[in-house]
Amino acid sequence: MICPLENPENTQVLLDYGARKLDSAHTAILERHMEHCPSCREFAAGQRALCEAMDSWEAPPVSQDFNRRLYRRIDQEVSVWDMLARPFRPLFVRRGLPVAAAACLLVMAGVLIDQPPGSPAVSQKDMAQVESVQPEQVEQALDAMEMLSEFSHHVRSDGQESKL
């Protein structure tokens, strides 16, 4: 066995041995190596002592009302969207959606027609802006999209209920 301390890719063997996570086959190989390698022996003993000390750090139990608080937050989130959507619901269900879809189509058609044939679709400035978007911004945008889809789902389901 090549000494784990001389091979950075293999030092995890000593870490796992110290944490008692190494399987029996590898443990046997390492113990045979340690019989004539004082550096590994010392490292493993120190690592094992550290892991045993760390074992004494217990985390406190989770609060009993953790689930209740979480489900309340989930319910609140759903009900806030429901409350915000309520005044606009008839518009969205009866007239809003077809009107909005038609307006979107008109705007898109207008943009396509107005665009000169030779002009580049995206300017370099826009590209630079796109490249500088942070992961947090993407995450926030995805969260917002998720909220919107939930919102439209509610509107749709309420619309179906009102039809019934």
Add this chain to the structure above:
Amino acid sequence: MAERVRNDMGGATAALDFDAELMLRVKEGDGASFSVLLEKHRSSVVHFLYRMIQNHAVAEELAQEVFLRVYRSRGTYEPTAKFTTWLFRIATHLALNSLRDGKNERSQERLDDDSSDMPGRQVSDRRPSVEQSLVYQAKLDEIRRAIAALPEKQRAAVLMHKYEEMEYSQIAKVLTCSESAVKSLLFRAYETLRARLAHMA
């Protein structure tokens, strides 16, 4: 559905990821599956966040946010990785943000307190003497301080390796780095801890 998870993730490990199957059921509107996932992973997420932040109230608040994000993302969930990898990636992201924002300033103060956050050591057969309790608390505080002093990524890697018993490949995915980078992070972190806590051995 199990077949779909197998196809999406590939290999035997993925086939065993029952959590991903549960999450796909949540995606299809099954609230009970979300409850199962919550029961299964609640403790490990709270405990990981507690050891990262070292403040129980903040850790629980962040854990709530983790599960809220899981619930919010159910519609777009795709089992591209192990469920726990995704879960701990969210938890680590929130913990690192909280540490950077300094939201847990109280945590360092708590280390100087009598550690009322900590559970009392359960000794059922014999009660420890006052002296033993003090020695135990002092030892615990030293461990907490040593871990708190580690750089954030090293701390996260050690906690996932030591307490969550995650594999190197999974820690690498959570921290979005290579497996060899994780090994290096862990080696340096444990080296620092061994040096700081050598007198305890």
